[in-house]
Amino acid sequence: MSKWYELKLQNFLSLHPRMRLTELGEERVVVEGEYYLNAQMDGYEAIQETYKLRIIFPPHYPRALPQVIELGNRIPKNSDYHTNKDRTFCLGSEIRLKSILLEHPSILDFIKKILDPFLYAVSYKLRYDFYPFGDLAHGEKGLIDDYQRIFKVADKASVLQVLRALGKRKRVANKLPCPCGCGQRIGKCDYRFNLQGWRRLERRRWFREHLSEFTPVKKEKKKKPKKQTDSKKKISPNSRMAQGQGALEASSF
Ligand SMILES: [Zn+2]
Numbered sequence: 001m002s003k004w005y006e007l008k009l010q011n012f013l014s015l016h017p018r019m020r021l022t023e024l025g026e027e028r029v030v031v032e033g034e035y036y037l038n039a040q041m042d043g044y045e046a047i048q049e050t051y052k053l054r055i056i057f058p059p060h061y062p063r064a065l066p067q068v069i070e071l072g073n074r075i076p077k078n079s080d081y082h083t084n085k086d087r088t089f090c091l092g093s094e095i096r097l098k099s100i101l102l103e104h105p106s107i108l109d110f111i112k113k114i115l116d117p118f119l120y121a122v123s124y125k126l127r128y129d130f131y132p133f134g135d136l137a138h139g140e141k142g143l144i145d146d147y148q149r150i151f152k153v154a155d156k157a158s159v160l161q162v163l164r165a166l167g168k169r170k171r172v173a174n175k176l177p178c179p180c181g182c183g184q185r186i187g188k189c190d191y192r193f194n195l196q197g198w199r200r201l202e203r204r205r206w207f208r209e210h211l212s213e214f215t216p217v218k219k220e221k222k223k224k225p226k227k228q229t230d231s232k233k234k235i236s237p238n239s240r241m242a243q244g245q246g247a248l249e250a251s252s253f
Contacts (some may be wrong), residue, residue, distance in 0.1 A: 004029055007062070008106040015108075019053070022088070025061040040211070044132050047124045051075075055115075062105035064098050068115060069117040079138045081122055092120050093146040094210070098201045140214060150196070153179050157217040165195055167208035 009029060013019065016035060023030035032054040032120055039044035052072035058064040069087045077083050082090040091097060098114050124132045147159045161179035165186060168176075173195065174187030182189045202210075216246055 003154070004057075004107075006106075007057075008108045012107045012111065015111075019055075022054075029057040029061075030229055033057050035119075037119045037123065039116045041117070041132060042118055044124070047123045047127075051119065051120070058106070060093070062101040062110070063098075065091070065094065065101070066110060075122055081125065083122075089118060091115070093143050093150075095201060096146055096199070099150065099198070100213060102201060134229055144214075151179065151198075153183060158212075160211060160217060162195070162198075162212060163207050163211040164212075166198055166202075167204050167211055170196075170199075 002249070004024070013021070013031070016031075016033070016044060019031045019033035019035060021060050021214065023033045033052070035051050035053040037049045037051065043062070048118060051074060054069045054071055056067040056069075058066065066114065068089045068091065070083065070089070071087070075081050077085050077087060079090075084090065085111040097114060101110065104110075105112055121131050121133070124130075144156045144159055147162070150158075151159060151162045153159060153162060158179040158181065161176065165173040165176055165179065174192065178184050178186045178189040178191050179187060182191070186192050186195065211238050
């Protein structure tokens with residue numbers, strides 16, 4: 001139990017006396033009940049609401065992300081409210097949540113930095129039908145937007161380059177072109193120190209699998225000097241279409 005004690009489970013329960021433990025193992029902790037939200041975001045009104053929630057902290061928390069389920073029926077179960085049909089919340093992109101929890105692993109931090117801002121935004125949307133800070137796009141577009149901000153890169157191709165580099169050993173990654181746009185190899189650019197930090201979030205294999213969930217970026221045609229002899233190759237329409245397909249299912253939010 002010491003792990004959960006260190007993660008401030010008791011402090012959480014005393015802050016939310018209407019939530020109770022329904023499972024307490026060395027491995028997994030489940031709390032359930034009325035969650036009282038009392039939050040205010042800069043420049044916006046204070047919101048007090050009560051939601052009936054179940055929060056599941058998995059065995060490898062904080063490395064593995066908690067699941068939050070709305071047991072009541074206040075929040076519509078659709079992507080406008082970032083809530084899945086199975087009633088779980090899409091609290092944010094995996095890499096964003098992992099980086100928050102890596103720095104701030106306690107349950108109180110999870111509440112303060114992830115759950116409350118989410119519930120605040122959704123409560124605001126329920127009242128006024130729009131999000132106070134603008135809505136994240138859904139699905140792959142939302143993920144890419146978010147990752148562009150986290151990785152501080154300009155476009156989707158660069159986001160995928162970052163994920164690709166994180167999926168490889170450092171020595172191999174250093175030989176890849178740098179995603180920051182400097183035109184150098186990663187090993188020559190200070191951007192490698194950022195990559196170093198993100199490597200702590202997950203194993204290389206995770207990044208490789210995550211990368212494979214994205215639709216590839218169409219490569220721009222390189223302008224090669226044309227050979228006069230070359231015969232024109234037709235691009236089959238099928239191969240083009242296949243590139244645009246395959247939406248990101250697992251991590252849409
Ligand atoms: Zn660079």
